[in-house]
Amino acid sequence: MRKAMTLLIVIILACTTVWAGATKEEGVAATTGTPKDTLVIGVAQEINEQNPMMQNDQINNNCFVLTHERLIFVDSNNGYLLSPELAESWEWKDDTHLVFHLFKTIKFNNGTPLTAADVAFTLNRARSNDPTKSKISGTLKLITDVSALDDYTVQITTSAFSNELIYNLGAYPLVIQSKAAYEDPANKAPWLVGTGPYRFKEWKEGQYVTYEKRDDYWNAAKEPSIASSITFRFLLEASQRVIALQNGEIDVCIDPPTTDLKFLKEDANITVHTQAGTRLFYLSFNVEKAPFDNQKLRQAVSCAIDKQTIVDIVLDGRGKWQTSVLNRGAWSFLDNDQVEGGYAYDVARAKALLAEAGYQPGQLTVELFSATDDPYKTIAPIVQANLKEIGINVVIKSMDQATLKTECANGHQQLFLWRWNIGARVDETYRELFYTNFPTNYAQLKDAYVDQMADKVLTEKDPEKRLQYSHELQNYFVELVPQVPLYVPDLVIAYKKGLKGAYLTGGGAHDWSRAYIEQ
Amino acid sequence: MIPTLLVTSLLIFWAMDLAGGDPVNQILPENATYEQREILREQMGFNDPFMVRYFRYIGGILSGDMGKSYISGLDVFGTFMGRLHMTLLLGGSALIFACLISVPLGIYTALHQNTWKDTLATVLALFGVSMPNFWLGLMLILLFSLKLGWLPSGGTGGIQYLVLPAVTVGLSLAALLTRTTRSAMLDVIRQDYMTTAKAKGASYRRVIYNHGLRNAMIPIVTAVGMQFSYVMTGSALAETVFGWPGIGRLVVDSINKRDTPMVTGSIILCCVLMAIINLAVDIVYAFCDPRIKAQYSGRS
Numbered sequence: 001m002r003k004a005m006t007l008l009i010v011i012i013l014a015c016t017t018v019w020a021g022a023t024k025e026e027g028v029a030a031t032t033g034t035p036k037d038t039l040v041i042g043v044a045q046e047i048n049e050q051n052p053m054m055q056n057d058q059i060n061n062n063c064f065v066l067t068h069e070r071l072i073f074v075d076s077n078n079g080y081l082l083s084p085e086l087a088e089s090w091e092w093k094d095d096t097h098l099v100f101h102l103f104k105t106i107k108f109n110n111g112t113p114l115t116a117a118d119v120a121f122t123l124n125r126a127r128s129n130d131p132t133k134s135k136i137s138g139t140l141k142l143i144t145d146v147s148a149l150d151d152y153t154v155q156i157t158t159s160a161f162s163n164e165l166i167y168n169l170g171a172y173p174l175v176i177q178s179k180a181a182y183e184d185p186a187n188k189a190p191w192l193v194g195t196g197p198y199r200f201k202e203w204k205e206g207q208y209v210t211y212e213k214r215d216d217y218w219n220a221a222k223e224p225s226i227a228s229s230i231t232f233r234f235l236l237e238a239s240q241r242v243i244a245l246q247n248g249e250i251d252v253c254i255d256p257p258t259t260d261l262k263f264l265k266e267d268a269n270i271t272v273h274t275q276a277g278t279r280l281f282y283l284s285f286n287v288e289k290a291p292f293d294n295q296k297l298r299q300a301v302s303c304a305i306d307k308q309t310i311v312d313i314v315l316d317g318r319g320k321w322q323t324s325v326l327n328r329g330a331w332s333f334l335d336n337d338q339v340e341g342g343y344a345y346d347v348a349r350a351k352a353l354l355a356e357a358g359y360q361p362g363q364l365t366v367e368l369f370s371a372t373d374d375p376y377k378t379i380a381p382i383v384q385a386n387l388k389e390i391g392i393n394v395v396i397k398s399m400d401q402a403t404l405k406t407e408c409a410n411g412h413q414q415l416f417l418w419r420w421n422i423g424a425r426v427d428e429t430y431r432e433l434f435y436t437n438f439p440t441n442y443a444q445l446k447d448a449y450v451d452q453m454a455d456k457v458l459t460e461k462d463p464e465k466r467l468q469y470s471h472e473l474q475n476y477f478v479e480l481v482p483q484v485p486l487y488v489p490d491l492v493i494a495y496k497k498g499l500k501g502a503y504l505t506g507g508g509a510h511d512w513s514r515a516y517i518e519q
Numbered sequence: 520m521i522p523t524l525l526v527t528s529l530l531i532f533w534a535m536d537l538a539g540g541d542p543v544n545q546i547l548p549e550n551a552t553y554e555q556r557e558i559l560r561e562q563m564g565f566n567d568p569f570m571v572r573y574f575r576y577i578g579g580i581l582s583g584d585m586g587k588s589y590i591s592g593l594d595v596f597g598t599f600m601g602r603l604h605m606t607l608l609l610g611g612s613a614l615i616f617a618c619l620i621s622v623p624l625g626i627y628t629a630l631h632q633n634t635w636k637d638t639l640a641t642v643l644a645l646f647g648v649s650m651p652n653f654w655l656g657l658m659l660i661l662l663f664s665l666k667l668g669w670l671p672s673g674g675t676g677g678i679q680y681l682v683l684p685a686v687t688v689g690l691s692l693a694a695l696l697t698r699t700t701r702s703a704m705l706d707v708i709r710q711d712y713m714t715t716a717k718a719k720g721a722s723y724r725r726v727i728y729n730h731g732l733r734n735a736m737i738p739i740v741t742a743v744g745m746q747f748s749y750v751m752t753g754s755a756l757a758e759t760v761f762g763w764p765g766i767g768r769l770v771v772d773s774i775n776k777r778d779t780p781m782v783t784g785s786i787i788l789c790c791v792l793m794a795i796i797n798l799a800v801d802i803v804y805a806f807c808d809p810r811i812k813a814q815y816s817g818r819s
Binding site: 046048049054055056129130131132135136137138139141204205206207208233234235236237239240243244246247249373399400401402403404405406407409428432439440 | 542672
C-alpha cells in the first residue's frame with residue numbers, strides 16, 4: 001500500500017510538472033502574444049442588447065460605434081463641436097424643419113447603399129411608442145415627422161424649435177440602420193447591418209464579443225482603422241481585469257480599482273490614463289414630502305455633507321466635488337467658484353440652519369434609500385455620519401437599483417442616493433430630473449419657475465440669453481437644494497504602452513474604432 | 520420530482536414578486552415615457568394578479584417557453600443550456616481532481632489512524648474546507664498566471680484555461696471527500712468480513728480495495744453526489760474570479776440585476792439538474808452494492 005501511494009504521488013507530481021512545463025510556452029503564446037492588429041478590451045459589464053434603439057447602455061454604445069454611424073459626430077472632448085458623420089451638412093429651414101444632406105458614397109456592411117429612406121426609417125422607428133420596436137422614443141417626442149425629400153436629403157419636422165435636437169441625433173442609440181434589412185424576412189438580426197468600419201463577428205455570452213474590420217468601409221477620408229479585430233472581454237471582477245492586463249491577456253482595462261492603481265503605475269508596460277469625468281453622483285430629497293419639503297432643512301443637510309471626504313474615501317481623491325446640479329463639462333456648467341452663494345460643508349452653519357428649519361438636534365430620524373452596489377454602499381454610511389454630526393439620525397435602507405427607482409418614482413423616499421450622466425444636452429438634467437411630472441423627476445419637484453426656465457434654455461435662440469438662463473437656473477437650484485450634488489469621478493483607464501487612436505470621453509462613450517497597439 | 524418543481528417554481532416566483540420594484544424599470548431606459556411604460560406593462564401582463572401571472576408562466580414552461588431575460592432579451596432556456604456545458608466541464612474536472620486526491624488520501628489516513636500522518640492530513644483537510652474559493656483562486660492566479668506565466672488568469676479556450684478553476688473548486692471538494700472516505704473506511708476495516716478475508720489469506724491490496732473500499736463506497740458516492748450538486752449550482756464565486764461563463768455566475772448576475780425570468784428559470788432548471796444528479800447517485804448505488812441491485816431486480 002505504501003509503495004502504491006508513493007508511486008501514485010510521484011506519478012501525479014511528474015505529470016503535473018511535465019504538463020505545466022509543456023503548457024508554459026503554449027499558455028504564454030495564447031494569452032500574451034497579442035498580435036499587433038488586434039485589440040482586446042477588458043470591460044466590467046457584459047453587453048446586453050444588439051439593437052441600438054432598444055437600449056441606452058454605455059457598454060452597448062461602445063460597440064455600436066464600431067459597426068454603425070450617426071448623422072453627425074458630437075465631439076464631447078472639444079466643447080461638443082458638431083462635425084459630419086453620415087450627413088455632410090445640415091441646416092434649419094425654419095423653426096420646425098431641420099434638413100440633413102447625406103454623403104452619396106455610403107455603403108452598409110452588406111454592400112447596399114445608404115439613402116435618405118434608411119434615415120427616415122430609422123428615426124421613425126425610434127419614435128415608435130411600441131417598446132418592442134424602440135425604447136428611446138421618450139427622447140424624441142418633439143419630432144412629428146421624418147421624411148426623405150430625395151435619395152440623399154432628409155427632413156425632420158418638429159413641433160417646436162429645440163437647441164438640443166441636433167445633439168439628440170448624435171446619440172448612439174440613433175445610429176442609422178438599414179430599411180431593406182428590416183424588410184427582408186430572411187434577416188433575423190437586421191440591426192446588425194450598419195455603415196461603421198467594423199462588423200459584428202461573434203458574441204460568446206458571458207465571455208466576449210468580437211468585431212472584425214471591414215475592407216469595404218465607405219469613408220476613405222477618415223483616419224483608417226488599424227486593428228483587424230476588436231474584442232470586448234467581459235471581466236466582471238476588477239482584480240481579474242488588472243491581472244489580465246498585467247499578464248498581457250488584454251490590452252485595455254476599463255475602470256481598474258483604485259486600490260490597484262499604484263501597482264499599475266509601477267508597471268513599465270502599462271499606462272494609467274486619467275481624465276475628468278462627467279457622471280454626477282448626488283444625494284437627493286423628496287421635496288414634496290415631510291420633512292424635506294422644508295427648504296431650510298435641505299440647506300442644512302447640504303452644509304452638513306463633507307463632499308471632499310467622500311471623494312477621498314470613495315475615489316481615493318480621483319474626482320471632484322461640485323455644487324451645480326449640471327454634470328461637470330456640460331455646456332454652461334458652473335464650477336464651485338462660479339455659483340452664487342451655496343451651501344458648502346460648514347457644520348456650524350448646518351446646525352444653525354437646522355434650528356431655523358424648526359428642528360432640534362436628535363429630533364429628526366429619516367430614511368436614506370441607497371442601492372446595494374458600489375459606490376452607494378460606501379457613500380451612504382458617510383452621509384449617515386455627517387448628518388449625525390448635526391443631530392439628524394439616518395436609517396439606511398439598501399435595495400437593488402430596480403426597486404430603488406420604483407420607490408423613488410412612487411415618491412416613497414425621503415433621501416436617496418443616485419447618479420446621472422449627460423452628454424451635450426443640459427435638458428437631460430433640467431427636464432428629466434426636475435421638470436414637473438417627468439418620470440425620472442425622483443425629487444418630485446413641482447416648480448413653475450424651473451419648468452419655465454428649462455423650456456427657455458431649450459428653445460432660446462440667442463446664445464447669450466440662453467447661457468444666462470442656464471446660469472440662473474443652476475444658481476436657483478443651489479438655493480432651492482432639491483439635491484446635494486456630491487462628486488464627479490475621474491475616468492481611469494489602464495492600457496498597454498503604445499495604445500494609439502483611442503477616443504476616450506469622461507462620460508464613458510469611448511470610440512475604439514481607430515485604436516491599436518503600436519509595438 | 521414534478522411536485523418538487525411546482526412548489527419550487529411557486530416559491531421562487533413568489534419571492535421575486537415580494538422583492539418589489541417595477542420590472543418595467545429593468546426593461547426600459549430611465550427616460551422612457553409614461554405611455555411606453557404602460558404599453559409595456561400591458562404587453563407583458565405585469566398588471567395581472569399574481570396567480571394569473573404564475574399560471575401563465577407555468578403554461579409557458581409546459582409549452583417549452585421559459586420566457587426572455589429582462590436585461591438581454593435572450594431566451595432563458597437557451598441561455599441556461601448554453602452555459603450548462605461549461606459548468607459540467609468545470610464541475611466534472613473539479614470532481615475528478617478531488618477524487619484523485621481524496622480517495623487515496625482518505626484510505627491512507629484511515630489505515631494510519633492516530634498517527635502524525637493522519638493528523639497532518641486532517642489539518643490539511645480542515646485548511647482546505649476553511650479556505651474561501653475566491654481567495655484561493657486569486658492566490659493561484661497570482662502565482663501561476665502573473666508570477667510564473669504558466670497559465671491564463673481566466674476565460675475559456677484550451678485545457679490550460681480549465682486548470683486553475685478546476686483546482687480551486689476541486690481542492691475544497693477534496694478536503695470534504697477525504698474526511699468522508701477516511702471515516703467510511705474506518706467503519707469498514709473493523710468489520711468481521713475484513714478479518715475473515717485476511718484470515719483466508721487474501722492479499723493486503725485485495726482486502727483493502729475489494730473488500731474494504733467497495734463496502735465503503737456508499738457514503739463516498741453519496742458525498743460525491745452531494746458535492747457535485749453543490750458545484751453545479753454553487754460555484755459562482757470561482758466562476759466570477761476566473762471569468763468562467765457557467766450557470767452559477769449566470770444566476771448571481773441575474774439576481775444582482777433583478778432579472779426575474781432568468782432567476783426564476785435558472786433556479787427551476789437547477790432543481791431539475793439536482794434531481795437528475797440525485798437519480799444518478801441512486802443508480803450508482805446499485806453498481807456499488809449488489810444488495811441494492813438485487814432489491815430492484817427482485818421487484819421486477
